[in-house]
Amino acid sequence: MALKDKMKGSQRAPEEVSKVETKELNTQEGSCSELCFPILYRSNEYFNLAYKIYDDFVEKLNIKSELTERMVRDVVTKHISEYSLPKNQLKIEITDFIIDNLLYFGPISTLMRLAGIDLNDVLINTKDYIDVIYAGQTVATPFRFRSEEELRRIINRMLAESNRKVDESKPIASSKLRDGSRVEVQIPPIAANLDRDGKPGSYITIRKFREIPLLFESLVDSQMIDMKMAYFLVCAIRGKLNIVVSGGTSSGKTTFLNSITRFIDEGDQLLTIEDTKEMKPQLPCHSIRSFEARPPNEEGAGEITIESLLRTALRSSPRRIIVGECRGPEIVTMLNAMNTGHPGSMTTIHADDTKEAIVRIENMFLEARPTANMTFVRSQIISAVDLIVQLVRFPDGSRRLVKMSEPEKRVEEGGVVSMLDLFEFKRSQDVDNPMDSSGTFRAISASSRATAKMMQNGIKMDKRIFDDEFVVTRDMLMEELRNFHPSRMCGWQEHYMTEIIQSSYSDGKNIVERWPNLQ
Incomplete structure (x- = not known):
């Protein structure tokens, strides 16, 4: 089911989203021509497995020079081949998962890539809830972060692109990404919502920059x-x-x-x-x-x-x-x-x-x-x-x-x-x-x-x-x-x-x- 179809009931909880039947993307059996949610974010088992493989990879990683995506992809592909994965689709998704977390903005980068030009905004409400405004409508997604620490790491990486930082003494920050997208960040104590672990969580709002001009x-x-x-x-x-x-x-x-x-x-x-x-x-x-x-x-x-x-x-x-x-x-x-x-x-x-x-x-x-x-x-x-x-x-x-x-x-x-x-x-x-x-x-x-x-x-x-x-x-x-x-x-x-x-x-x-x- 494409994202546009999912938006007809956009007020449902993330748990309900995870039950939505979606097509697999870029598999040998077939392809999905519209945006679909990755299966690793729709299954706790696959989500935890992806992070385990990521942690193992980071532990073994010996950085001697500046990393490029091509370099990392080759090493990641070899690393993943050591694991027995139930689906080829999962292998592809975990490869992208590791690269996005290592070099870019984790699930945010994945979401931006899949959504393409119809993505208007990304709304992150603690580590557990990532919504998007897609083609003008708000929809809940199964994307999430493992922990508040992981979310903060991505926040710091985003702010670093404009030489900004955020901490408890200055819990609000505005910045922009290299593609021109606007970023607004609030962290505790300003951000007062609790995540599912009962801890205060951070917020991010990203206004996506449209690369292709609308005539x-x-x-x-x-x-x-x-x-x-x-x-x-x-x-x-x-x-x-x-x-x-x-x-x-x-x-x-x-x-x-x-x-x-x-x-x-x-x-x-x-x-x-x-x-x-x-x-x-x-x-x-x-x-x-x-x-x-x-x-x-x-x-x-x-x-x-x-x-x-x-x-x-x-x-x-x-x-x-x-x-x-x-x-x-x-x-x-x-x-x-x-x-x-x-x-x-x-x-x-x-x-x-x-x-x-x-x-x-x-x-x-x-x-x-x-x-x-x-x-x-x-x-x-x-x-x-x-x-x-x-x-x-x-x-x-x-x-x-x-x-x-x-x-x-x-x-x-x-x-x-x-x-x-x-x-x-x-x-x-x-x-x-x-x-x-x-x-x-x-x-x-x-x-x-x-x-x-x-x-x-x-x-x-x-x-x-x-x-x-x-x-x-x-x-x-x-x-x-x-x-x-x-x-x-x-x-x-x-x-x-x-x-x-x-x-x-x-x-x-x-x-x-x-x-x-x-x-």
Whole structure:
């Protein structure tokens, strides 16, 4: 049974997961084309055997030079041949088990390798419980560590990649892996849960970095947006609208932001600023510069904040600025940048609605400047922000662009900035299936402010798209995409096209057949 099928009842306990019948992977008898849980983690007997073989191997290991995976694999294969194992599958899994524990991050590395590009997050709650967010849904897995000591060893190895450490005096640490994945660690006494042995256990949260870019066409094919929204967004980016992408955790804000950067003009120097680098703008290399914030060192010195990076960015001649996420005083500088010569800038914030996003921006501004006049704050926001895009992740794991709104240049009674909703996704009210995320996209109101700014920047848009009866065809959208082939993005290589085709689609339809501009 594939992981996607297991997720239909994702609240079950790990003991129940271990009873799930799964296929064996890479055996001589057959192969599993989708992610399957290794049998050694689904059986206490095999799990203990794997650790016994691992301990024996480590005891015999005589390290005289730097270890490589190829070197270790050859020695491990020879070592395992000394044991009589009941299944060939187990031999393969224990070989990977030893290599992952010796060189990498133990069961975490195994899980990341098997899950591939559909893995969003890894959630470790003491040594006994490892959950994943896979294709947007949370599922319990049978993966685990033998002991808290083993878990701490892996934690230290992860933090060492960014020259960080964690101990009882400083029980919280943030880091990132070499592939860009974000790591957040908490250990006792901050981590207060007890493991199955009744001892306090550590936590790890890993936000997986997506190596293969998600193309804008993929958003349309997956029905995250419809043709009409897609057409408007392409025009909005080309027309240099200042855009705020709003949404909850794991709603796809950064992925969405990456996909729309492809429509930025090559001559517009883009500068990205992030807490932890996640963005991979789909532009030529010469058009992108990236800044990454730095936390303080062990002595509490050396911190470089997003706000300070944003200030230096303004002196570095960018045409457009993207801040990965605004959540503090940097919002003041960001609004100033949008208002003073950097049209087409973008950022993301955490909010559940476009109107709530405005309130969130107001609150961040006031936290940074407590004495600021509220009328002035709202005028800054209205002047700076041209468009707010709202993303939502639904219970079935699917993501949708549910609303696009533009702030109007007026304030309603009660001091709330008036919002004009342009497009929305109306979810079906299926009372029999609350997990159902199907629905319809529709145009609500015609934009005046956004279209005027597009025209000012030389982009003419067909205003009929605001007519709910008007249909945007694929050919109409293709005309807008014609000059933005993905091959212009930094780091593009020929093999990427094959990877995107094979990895981004599972329904048998070829992306090239759907989107001829990618040929």
